[in-house]
Amino acid sequence: MSTTTVGTPSLIRCPQDVVDLVNTHPARHSGLLVTLIALGGILIDAYQAATIGFGNKYIAAEFGISPGFAATINASVLVAALIGGLLANRVINAFGQRRAFVIGMGLCTLGAGAVAFASDLWMLLACRIIMGLGLGIDFPLATSAVAELRGASSKHSGTSVNLWQMGWYLSTTVVFLVLLPLHTAEVPDPQLWRMTILIGAGFGALVMLLRWVFIGESAMWAARTNRFDESCRILRDRYGVAAELAPDIQAARPDTVRIRGAYGVLFQPPYRRRTMLGCVVATMQAWQYNAVGVYLPLTLAGILAGGLSNALWGSAAVNALCGITGGAIGSLVVRRFGARRQSMVGFGLVVLALLTLGWIGKSNPWFALSLLGAIIFFHSSGPGGLGMTIATLSYPPSIRPAGVGFARAIMRSGAIAGLIFWPIVWQALGTDAFYWLALVPAVGFLTCALIDWEPIGAPVDAEDAAVLARVRQENVA
Template identity: 75%
Template sequence: MNTSTYRIRRPQDVVDLVNEHPALNTSIGIVLIALGGILIDAYQAAMIGFGNKYIAAQFGISQGLAATINASVLVAALIGGLLANRIINSVGQKRAFLIGMGMCTVGAAAVAVTPDIWWLLACRVIMGIGLGIDFPLATSAVAELRGSTSKKSGTSVNLWQMGWYLSTTVVFAVLLTLNSVAIPEAALWRYGIGIGGAFAVLIMILRYVFIGESAMWAARANRFDEACKILKKRHGVDAVVAENITSEAESSVKMHGAYGVLFNKKYRQRTILGCVVATMQAWQYNAVGVYLPLTLAGILAGGLTSALSGSAAVNALCGVTGGAIGSVIVRRFGSRRQSMVGFGLVFLALLILGSFGKENPMLALALLGSIIFFHSAGPGGLGMTIATLSYPPSIRPAGVGFARAIMRTGAIAGLILWPIVWQTYKTDAFYLLSAVPLIGFLTCALIHWEPIGANVDAEDAEVLSEVTAEEK
């Protein structure tokens, strides 16, 4: 506990104090609560990926069209990601958390009882906008817990990848449990989506209790007394508002130029690196990871139970382990280099899988596990880590929201194209998919920006002045 008393004269003072004094509680539990919306995103993506062929059969459409309808959540999330910065700056972190998760909860509950494909489409759009709002909010909240200058921020932010695979492992455990109690196979996805809505309610409650408001946002909104209370409660910092306080204009006005700043000379390469890493990892994951039961059903014998059990094992042993290892070693290797190595190993594994996967099912299972591991330990979480730690707080939600929005294009491509390509080419489809990690590898090799440990929050005042100048 710090015993000094600090005087707050401007918002940057609050930003500096947050970076110099990490939150009193930065345990894995608190970090995962902050990242809770991402866990719900993972759960619903895996559940709807499992349900794709059943949705097609129930509503009398092709699997390709069903995948396109399901991908509407990603288009909506792209829009939500672009709206996130404005919403967060307008209402603050606490209310934005409720808005994002609230939309996801309502959408999930409605999907579970959807009577037709148009109802499903509308519900997926509602869920997507909510998830799009939530993601930049979640990673920004985690960065604020640690302070962006600490290399531990990279570890904390990147834990979302381990959390993602924990969540997808829960999906297959839920499906196996439902299947064991004689729920009809065609209805499993409905029950699973509904259970995901209950998880979303739990996340909302935990966040409200343990995460709360952002001190940085409160300061930028000229709510300095509130910022001081948050600093005391969350960071153990005694701070008072000085008499000669320097207020800023309404943050909702000042942030109109945020997206332009992302592509100025200083931030352009950071934005490109974060977006490409995020997009390529999303493409490869939504092809291999989301449709893992579909892929395994075409390789392994044993029907639904075998496919679900294999998917759970791959996610738990390879995805969760890879995410945990990746979060620990990123402080040593850096996010760019680690992403590059991960992309390279996924590229090689896909080539081998295309060559030998058809002939040896167990080798294919091992290679799919290695792809999930190298993805999870490498670029899987690092696109968002790069985006989160490359920008100061005033444009961080914009940077993360933009990268997440662009990332959704890769997710859409993987989600829609993979069932079609797999149905046409079977294991030869892995050759085509190998182009995706190759693009990620080359981008990381050409752009050398490394955000881990960089003091980007010191750039906040400069960015705010630039946005102000643009507005004038």
């Protein structure tokens, strides 16, 4: 049972008072387990992405299409997620955090379960679109919820938000650990992706249940919708703040509740530079990951001998030893180095590793495997998670879902490029394709070098009232 902090009550006169209290009082229970539950939709996103990357060639063979066209069909989930990301701000403002979580993950779970039984390309396409809409809605909610649990101005918030990258590789490792016993049990290879994605739908249902119990509603959203009694209850129960309503409480304006015009604010000073940095970092990291990370079994099969078993074992080892470790280390050190600088260093090291990998080629398979691991490590500890961390911590709460949703939507363009073009370029050029891929992190490196904005520890929540006033003026205009 939760208890209330004893002391002088904090009086709530307006929504900004709730924002300030949340910003300065981390939730009682905001440790690693609760953070991963909040980020659960991102874990499901990673699981399904890795499953589809593995199954791409089997999907192509089953439906009689080229691997490139199969990748295009699979990329429909990213196009739908782009749309879902742009809808996330509207969904959370209409339904609140708790029900929006159910909507997003419910669509994903429904679509994933149906994908496992898709009998033709049209059904596969429709199910992937449903999944994508759910995943697109879920991501901004997840990172915003984590920022609210820790307080956005705290440097610990950057650590917590960036844990989604460690969770991503934890989830992709689970995919290969699910595939291995299925393969050992002599499940036909063409059916492996269907069984694995169906198991992922079960994981999605579990995430919905855990979130409903442990995450709950947003105190900030409740205040913006004039549910101040609910805000005070959440502040007492979740944050240990003795909050009471002031006699002269000011109700939120209806036009600020809708947050129309939020996307326009993202491209006005001082947010324009923040938006550009977050979007470019997120997009370039997604491009490099969806080329190397998603298709890791395909790449390893072309480098290592031993067939599917060795490719799966190699993929699991690279994700566990390099991805999870890199994500954990990146989250721990981001408070010291900052999100921008850490992203820049990560991009630069990935460029060097890709160029070396293109030069080595197949001449030394184990060294090539080590370089692939290095790419995953530098990606995971560097820009892999920090694009979304930058987007999450660059905006005050009222426009945070819009900022994260927009960055995530733009990021999907990079993911689509990697997902569609890498099988084509790999088939045409082999290991020489790594030379061309090195251009992607090079763009990310230059962007980080040119835009000097550091969100870690920045008091952006204090800007909330001013942003709401700006949005109100735009709505009137």
